[in-house]
Amino acid sequence: MIKKIYKSILAIIIGHITVLKHAFKKRVTLEYPEVKPLLNDKFRGEHLFDINKCKACGMCQKVCPANAITIIKDENGLNEYSIDYKKCIFCGNCYYYCNFNAIMPSSNFELACSSKESLVITFKKAEEA
Amino acid sequence: MNYLLSIFIDFFANFGIPKEVVYIIFPIIPFCIVAAALILVVLVLVLVERKILALFTQRKGPNRVGFCGILQTVADAVKLLCKENIEPNVTDRILFSLAPIIAFVPVMVCWGIIPFSSEFDFISISVSSLLFAVIAVIPVIGVILAGYSSNNKYSLIGSVRSAVQVISYELPIMFVILSVSILASSLNIKDIILSQTSMYQVCGWYIFPCFLGFVILFVSSLAELNRCPFDLPEAESELVAGYNTEYSGMRFALFFLGEYAMLFVSSAFITALFFGGFLSPFGFYISEKIFNNNVLAQIGIYFEQAFWFFIKSFLIVFLIMWVRAVLPRLKSSDLLKFSWRILLPLSILNFIYICLFKYIVMIGGLK
Ligand code: SF4
Ligand code: SF4
Numbered sequence: 001m002i003k004k005i006y007k008s009i010l011a012i013i014i015g016h017i018t019v020l021k022h023a024f025k026k027r028v029t030l031e032y033p034e035v036k037p038l039l040n041d042k043f044r045g046e047h048l049f050d051i052n053k054c055k056a057c058g059m060c061q062k063v064c065p066a067n068a069i070t071i072i073k074d075e076n077g078l079n080e081y082s083i084d085y086k087k088c089i090f091c092g093n094c095y096y097y098c099n100f101n102a103i104m105p106s107s108n109f110e111l112a113c114s115s116k117e118s119l120v121i122t123f124k125k126a127e128e129a
Numbered sequence: 130m131n132y133l134l135s136i137f138i139d140f141f142a143n144f145g146i147p148k149e150v151v152y153i154i155f156p157i158i159p160f161c162i163v164a165a166a167l168i169l170v171v172l173v174l175v176l177v178e179r180k181i182l183a184l185f186t187q188r189k190g191p192n193r194v195g196f197c198g199i200l201q202t203v204a205d206a207v208k209l210l211c212k213e214n215i216e217p218n219v220t221d222r223i224l225f226s227l228a229p230i231i232a233f234v235p236v237m238v239c240w241g242i243i244p245f246s247s248e249f250d251f252i253s254i255s256v257s258s259l260l261f262a263v264i265a266v267i268p269v270i271g272v273i274l275a276g277y278s279s280n281n282k283y284s285l286i287g288s289v290r291s292a293v294q295v296i297s298y299e300l301p302i303m304f305v306i307l308s309v310s311i312l313a314s315s316l317n318i319k320d321i322i323l324s325q326t327s328m329y330q331v332c333g334w335y336i337f338p339c340f341l342g343f344v345i346l347f348v349s350s351l352a353e354l355n356r357c358p359f360d361l362p363e364a365e366s367e368l369v370a371g372y373n374t375e376y377s378g379m380r381f382a383l384f385f386l387g388e389y390a391m392l393f394v395s396s397a398f399i400t401a402l403f404f405g406g407f408l409s410p411f412g413f414y415i416s417e418k419i420f421n422n423n424v425l426a427q428i429g430i431y432f433e434q435a436f437w438f439f440i441k442s443f444l445i446v447f448l449i450m451w452v453r454a455v456l457p458r459l460k461s462s463d464l465l466k467f468s469w470r471i472l473l474p475l476s477i478l479n480f481i482y483i484c485l486f487k488y489i490v491m492i493g494g495l496k
Contacts, residue, residue, distance in 0.1 A: 005471075015455045019185050029189040 039107045044090045046108040047083055051123050054078055054102035060094035069094060082122040085111055159251035163240045171389040175202045178450050185454035206382070214378040217280060224278035229376070229383035232271025235264045236390045243397045244319045246407050246434035256316040258306050261398060265353065268387055269295045272362065272372050279375035287371030290461060291355060291362035297468040298352040304476035305346040308483035309335055309402045322406030331410050336403040338486055341479045343403045345472055350395045357453035361461055396445035397438065404441045407434035
C-alpha cells in the first residue's frame with residue numbers, strides 16, 4: 001500500500017518535471033499567414049492542367065469519385081475542361097490515372113475565395129486562327 | 130477599515146454631509162473595489178491560463194489581439210456580452226435565470242472576506258476562515274439548479290457530479306482549516322496571517338509545520354474548483370460542457386466569471402493560511418525603506434502588502450495550472466475513493482499531529 005502511494009507520488013512529480021521541461025523547448029506554432037508550413041512532396045493541392053497535353057480521353061472524369069471534372073468535346077478533340085473545387089475532395093485519382101501527365105498536383109492550398117463561381121476553374125482550348 | 134472610515138467621514142464632513150449618510154454609503158466602496166478587482170483578475174487569469182498551457186505544450190498561445198495578445202480576453206468578453214441570451218424551450222425559467230446569480234454572488238462575498246492587506250478586510254468577523262469555507266460551497270447550489278433547470282441530461286449529470294465532489298472534499302478542507310486555526314489560536318484570517326510573523330521571516334509560515342495540510346487543502350481545492358484532474362462536472366469528452374451546456378451569453382459569462390474568480394480567491398485563501406498572506410517574505414517592507422517612515426510609507430505598506438498577496442496567490446494559481454497541464458482526468462469512482470479512503474484519514478492524522486506540535490513545540494507543554 002505504502003509502496004503504491006510512494007510510486008504514484010513519484011510518477012506525479014516526474015510528470016510535472018517532464019512537462020516543465022517542455023516550457024523551455026522551441027515553440028512549434030507556425031504563425032500561418034506570415035510563415036507557411038513546409039509541405040510534403042506528395043501534397044495534393046490545386047491542379048496544374050496542361051491543355052496541350054490532354055487528349056480528352058475522359059479517364060479522369062470516369063475515376064473522379066466526386067464528379068468534379070467536366071470535359072466538353074467537339075470534332076477537333078478537347079474544347080473545354082473544368083474542375084469544380086466545390087466538389088473536389090483532392091483524392092488524387094485524376095492525376096494518378098492520367099496517362100499523358102496532363103494533370104498534375106501542385107502545393108498551392110490557399111483556394112479560399114469569396115464567390116461560388118470562381119471555385120469552378122475552366123480551361124479553354126486557344127482558338128487556332 | 131476604521132482608519133479608512135474616519136478619513137472618509139472627514140472628507141464628506143467638508144461638504145457638510147452628515148455622518149449617518151456616510152455610514153450608509155461607505156460599504157459601496159469596498160463593493161466597487163471588489164467588483165473591479167474581480168473582473169480585472171479574471172481577465173488576467175484567463176489569459177494567463179491560456180498562455181501557461183501554451184507554454185507547457187510548446188505552443189505560442191494567443192498573440193494577435195493587442196501586444197502579445199494581452200487584449201484577447203477583453204475581446205472574448207465583449208463577444209460573450211454581445212451574444213444572444215438563448216433559453217431552451219422547456220426549462221424552469223426562474224431557476225434557470227437564478228442559477229448563474231447564485232453561482233456568482235457568493236464568490237464576491239468570498240473576495241470581501243479575504244484581507245488583501247492589513248487594513249483592507251472588508252468583512253471582518255472573528256470566524257472569517259469558517260465563514261469563507263461555508264460560503265465557498267454555496268456556488269454549488271447554483272450549479273445544481275443550473276443542471277436541474279436546463280432540462281438536459283448532460284447538465285444534470287454534471288451538476289450531480291459537482292455536488293458529490295463538494296460533499297466528499299468539504300470534510301478534509303474543514304480539518305485543515307481547523308488545524309491551521311489551532312496553530313494560530315484564531316479563526317480570523319487576518320489573525321492567522323499576522324500570527325505567521327516571526328523573527329526567522331519565511332520560516333514562520335505555516336507551510337513548514339503543516340506541509341501535509343497544505344497538500345490536502347490544495348488537492349481538495351482542486352476538487353472544489355472543478356479543476357483538472359477533478360474536472361468531472363465539465364468533462365468535455367463525456368458531458369459536452371457539463372452543467373452550463375444550455376447557457377449562453379451573459380449567463381454563461383457569469384458562470385465563467387464565478388469559476389475563475391473562485392480559482393483566484395481559493396488560491397488567496399491557501400496563501401493566507403500557509404504562505405503568510407500579505408506578509409513580506411523579507412521580513413520588512415520595501416516601501417518602509419524607500420520612503421523613510423513618513424506618511425507615504427504608511428500608505429505604501431498597504432499597497433505593498435496587497436502586492437505580496439497577489440504575487441503569492443498567482444504562484445498558487447500557476448501551480449494549479451501546471452497540474453492541469455500534467456494530470457489526466459480521474460474516474461468518478463476513483464475520485465470518491467481518493468477522498469474518503471486517503472484524504473480524509475490523512476487530514477485527521479494531520480489534525481492530531483498539529484495538535485501535538487502546538488502542545489509540544491509551540492507551547493512547550495512537556496517541559
Ligand atoms: S482530385 Fe479526386 S476529386 Fe478532385 S478532380 Fe481529381 S479525381 Fe476528382
Ligand atoms: S486523363 Fe489526362 S488526358 Fe485524359 S482527359 Fe483527363 S487530363 Fe486529359
